[in-house]
Amino acid sequence: MSEATSSKDSPLPRENADQQRQGGCYGKTKSLFLFNNLGRVSNLKNIMSENSVKILLIEDDPAEARLLQEVLKSFNLQLFSLVHVNRLQTALEKLECDYFDVILLDLTLPDSQGLASVETIVKQAPNLPIVVLTNTNDDNLAIEAVRRGAQDYLIKRKINVDVLVRSLQYAIERQRSSELLREANENLVNQIKKKTDELIKAREIDRLKSELVSMFSHDFRSPLTTVLSCAELLQNKGHLLTEEKKVHLFDLLRGASKNMAQLLDEVLLVGRADSGTLECNLSPLDLELLCRQIVEELQIVADKKQIKINFISQGKCPESVWDESLLRHILSNLLSNAIKYSPDHSRVQFELIAEEKQVVFRIQDWGIGIPKADIPHLFEPFHRASNVNRIPGTGLGLSIVKSCVETHQGDIKLESEVGVGSIVTVTIPLKHSHK
Numbered sequence: 001m002s003e004a005t006s007s008k009d010s011p012l013p014r015e016n017a018d019q020q021r022q023g024g025c026y027g028k029t030k031s032l033f034l035f036n037n038l039g040r041v042s043n044l045k046n047i048m049s050e051n052s053v054k055i056l057l058i059e060d061d062p063a064e065a066r067l068l069q070e071v072l073k074s075f076n077l078q079l080f081s082l083v084h085v086n087r088l089q090t091a092l093e094k095l096e097c098d099y100f101d102v103i104l105l106d107l108t109l110p111d112s113q114g115l116a117s118v119e120t121i122v123k124q125a126p127n128l129p130i131v132v133l134t135n136t137n138d139d140n141l142a143i144e145a146v147r148r149g150a151q152d153y154l155i156k157r158k159i160n161v162d163v164l165v166r167s168l169q170y171a172i173e174r175q176r177s178s179e180l181l182r183e184a185n186e187n188l189v190n191q192i193k194k195k196t197d198e199l200i201k202a203r204e205i206d207r208l209k210s211e212l213v214s215m216f217s218h219d220f221r222s223p224l225t226t227v228l229s230c231a232e233l234l235q236n237k238g239h240l241l242t243e244e245k246k247v248h249l250f251d252l253l254r255g256a257s258k259n260m261a262q263l264l265d266e267v268l269l270v271g272r273a274d275s276g277t278l279e280c281n282l283s284p285l286d287l288e289l290l291c292r293q294i295v296e297e298l299q300i301v302a303d304k305k306q307i308k309i310n311f312i313s314q315g316k317c318p319e320s321v322w323d324e325s326l327l328r329h330i331l332s333n334l335l336s337n338a339i340k341y342s343p344d345h346s347r348v349q350f351e352l353i354a355e356e357k358q359v360v361f362r363i364q365d366w367g368i369g370i371p372k373a374d375i376p377h378l379f380e381p382f383h384r385a386s387n388v389n390r391i392p393g394t395g396l397g398l399s400i401v402k403s404c405v406e407t408h409q410g411d412i413k414l415e416s417e418v419g420v421g422s423i424v425t426v427t428i429p430l431k432h433s434h435k
Ligand SMILES: Nc1ncnc2c1ncn2[C@@H]1O[C@H](COP(=O)(O)OP(=O)(O)OP(=O)(O)O)[C@@H](O)[C@H]1O
Pocket: 333, 337, 338, 341, 365, 367, 368, 369, 370, 378, 383, 384, 385, 386, 387, 388, 392, 393, 394, 395, 396, 397, 398, 399, 422
């Protein structure tokens, strides 16, 4: 393996070689300057005394290599800096650590034949112009080389100074233009992608809005009907009703109003989470006490199914600040689900685990479980699993929980198996008041 360097091998900064590999624009100013001034050699001498066009010649025939050097010398060797290698592998190693403006590539090398060499080089240095050197007047081979990434081709026997210099100029300029074109194209693709993403998001928001409207009107209708019929009964037949019946109607009225208020609350929360305006208002809180209060409230619901909520608190909760409202949404939604999707007479386990830097809430039930296919979608608004049958729900709870957990910079994990049960684990990092 031989490696020859003709003319002084002006060392270029390492970042140029890196830039070349990464597809950056290399040597633009230099090559433009040189070739726009072709023919005005005296001018070029001044310009090129500092900068020369660096050529990597990959040619295994020493006679051919010498000939090319002679041709360049006859133009003005100082304008060019030529590094000669005789194998493709050596060229690849050179490209790894050095910067070049253009490659002159012989297509018959000892370690690579024909167009494969072009492809290998294009792969390693996609933005480096290549001029292919062919032995015979094989237009087809040359055109195929250009198709695969070479900028130009030269037939060895026909090389003279004009042909060579013009070809080098052409290769560098063409590569530069295609690089600019590629950049413009990439910008265009990015812009299209950005616009498409915006469109998809807008469409998603539209879909969400219409789902919200239909859900909202559907879920509002039933408590509204209750309110209207109770009010009508009390107004028209109030004098005929017993005190007990009246109390019952007032209970129904209260329940229906509470349902509507809760629904409204949830929809507003989803809207705020969606628009990114959900806030975290932190204040010191007795976490265990809050959990016990929520358990007490939900035990009333659980009692209707003879379900026992078993609350366990592990470790001492360190001092920290919390958003009570977000925590209430998280815990009451998760406990409601555990109760709602469990059979009568079963149990729900709720653990509060205080750790050094975080608090873990773990809610486990032995209910209907969730089919595997539904699990990835459960945090999307309105998604309900295929096995809910007639169990009522809007499918908003878990999406609210997720938004609240994220607003508190926490994490949520859901594990479930149909017929076995579900475990939801929420982890929230401790925060300290800066007051
Ligand atoms: N503990 C659980 N056991 C079984 N399925 C569950 C459980 N928790 C959630 N799911 C499934 O996840 C779906 C989404 O839950 P989510 O809480 O978001 O909505 P929902 O309970 O249907 O209605 P709501 O908005 O009233 O809470 C449920 O419809 C149900 O299919």
